[in-house]
Amino acid sequence: MLEAALRALATGDPNAVSANHIAKQVGVTWGAVKYQFGDVDDFWAAVLGFIGERRGELDLTSDPEAGLEARVGQIVDLLWRGLDTADARAMDTLRSALPREREELERAFPKTAAELAAWQAGWVESCQHAFADLDVDPVRVREMAAMIPGAMQGLTTERHLSTYSNMDDAKRGLRNAIAAYLSA
Numbered sequence: 332m333l334e335a336a337l338r339a340l341a342t343g344d345p346n347a348v349s350a351n352h353i354a355k356q357v358g359v360t361w362g363a364v365k366y367q368f369g370d371v372d373d374f375w376a377a378v379l380g381f382i383g384e385r386r387g388e389l390d391l392t393s394d395p396e397a398g399l400e401a402r403v404g405q406i407v408d409l410l411w412r413g414l415d416t417a418d419a420r421a422m423d424t425l426r427s428a429l430p431r432e433r434e435e436l437e438r439a440f441p442k443t444a445a446e447l448a449a450w451q452a453g454w455v456e457s458c459q460h461a462f463a464d465l466d467v468d469p470v471r472v473r474e475m476a477a478m479i480p481g482a483m484q485g486l487t488t489e490r491h492l493s494t495y496s497n498m499d500d501a502k503r504g505l506r507n508a509i510a511a512y513l514s515a
Contacts, residue, residue, distance in 0.1 A: 332354070332359070332364060332367065332368075333381040335353055335356050336374075337378065337418060338356075338417075339352065339353050340421035340424040340425055341417040342420075343424050348425060372439075372440045372443050375425060376442035379422070379446040380446060382421065382422055383446075383450065386413075399465055399514055400507075402462060403506050403510045405461075406461065407502055407506050411483065411486070411502060414483055415487060426447075454476055458472050458473075458476035459476075468513070471513050472513065475509055475512065479505075479509065483505075486498065486501050486505070
């Protein structure tokens, strides 16, 4: 069912954000989904957990000799590749159907919200770890970790649109801006 949910969500079809729709695609009833996962909140939390398992641990410090610019480049490249996957598209489709306001999300989908919060915490921790042995302000690393997924999402969207922007220039400019900010 989780694989079917990912396939359905990755299409971007707004109807895919229906556990009943996914159940029908698998050939089971909503009751079977409820039996296995619980309510829709449990199901979406399980989908996000499944995506996380598929992604695995983020290793942002594969080269301990790499300097600040190289590590920033590694993060940009990781997101560039990762945001162009079926799993990322599935997550975007799901997130677009969830409440925008944090309080409403936590009230209506507490387990899904907790899974998203864990993703964010893990991302910040991975970024902090990536720069831990360099003289970089941890507050600036946290700010970079909060900002860069949105910036990369914008570049990824631009990549899929008809554009005259050079994406290599855009990625290089983002890397240089982040490296300059972190080294200030």
